[in-house]
Amino acid sequence: xxxxxxxxxxxxxxxxxxxxxxxxxxxxxxxxxxxxxxxxxxxxxxxxxxxxxxxxxxxxxxxxxxxxxxxxxxxxxxxxxxxxxxxxxxxxxxxxxxxxxxxxxxxxxxxxxxxxxxxxxxxxxxxxxxxxxxxxxxxxxxxxxxxxxxxxxxxxxxxxxxxxxxxxxxxxxxxxxxxxxxxxxxxxxxxxxxxxxxxxxxxxxxxxxxxxxxxx
Numbered sequence: 001x002x003x004x005x006x007x008x009x010x011x012x013x014x015x016x017x018x019x020x021x022x023x024x025x026x027x028x029x030x031x032x033x034x035x036x037x038x039x040x041x042x043x044x045x046x047x048x049x050x051x052x053x054x055x056x057x058x059x060x061x062x063x064x065x066x067x068x069x070x071x072x073x074x075x076x077x078x079x080x081x082x083x084x085x086x087x088x089x090x091x092x093x094x095x096x097x098x099x100x101x102x103x104x105x106x107x108x109x110x111x112x113x114x115x116x117x118x119x120x121x122x123x124x125x126x127x128x129x130x131x132x133x134x135x136x137x138x139x140x141x142x143x144x145x146x147x148x149x150x151x152x153x154x155x156x157x158x159x160x161x162x163x164x165x166x167x168x169x170x171x172x173x174x175x176x177x178x179x180x181x182x183x184x185x186x187x188x189x190x191x192x193x194x195x196x197x198x199x200x201x202x203x204x205x206x207x208x209x210x211x212x213x214x215x216x
């Protein structure tokens with residue numbers, strides 16, 4: 001990654017988007033306990049005074065809370081049904097002073113498949129009425145999702161502006177008309193990684209060693 005970024009003009013400002021869950025074991029500065037205080041992806045890229053910002057994107061179901069409702073929703077037809085997320089970017093600062101930004105969204109299935117897609121808005125798998133279990137439990141269930149944006153290194157920019165940029169780039173999907181959970185540069189990078197022949201598989205060197213071939 002650094003070799004690719006070094007090709008850019010030496011003083012050009014950089015904004016690096018990283019997947020929090022996938023990268024925190026590589027760069028300790030993305031971990032909760034050492035957030036912004038240990039090694040980050042920008043290491044070595046700002047040695048000549050270049051401004052480098054790092055924006056961390058977390059979409060982990062186990063770490064980012066699931067949105068359940070909109071407190072400001074108006075005009076809902078069913079008061080017992082959660083209102084779908086809006087397009088706002090929400091800001092939250094913890095007691096330790098760390099500020100994060102969040103936006104929520106619904107899946108395409110939730111939004112476009114009638115009652116089948118929104119079963120999860122009326123009950124859970126544990127509270128579904130007995131007379132509907134056989135009919136509905138075999139269907140796909142969908143819920144709202146959230147993306148967390150944090151800025152361990154703002155560079156020459158304001159953290160809030162970088163969070164707004166990340167959220168705006170989630171609206172710039174290349175191949176469809178909906179919003180992505182990651183900013184488009186990170187979304188595309190993930191797609192390229194997953195489509196690589198050796199994605200999460202054995203390396204060429206490892207396979208060659210097993211077969212006894214010379215890889216030098």
